[in-house]
Amino acid sequence: MKEYKVIEVKKAQAETMMNEMAKQGWEVVSTNCWSYWKTSIMVTFSREASLPSQGAYI
DSSP states (O other), rough: OEEEEEEEEOOOGGHHHHHHHHHHHHHHHEEEEEEEEEEEEEEEEEOOOOEEEEEEEO
């Protein structure tokens, strides 16, 4: 099972943030950039979710 995370960043911070997330096992699965009031980038990450311990309730 995968888990996902969506983060909004400024253009100048995007590369640094993506590299930091990659160190934690996250992979970029999509990006979206827009410029209306401000330029922002939405980055969607995914990684394999940790499985619950055996006997744990889901």
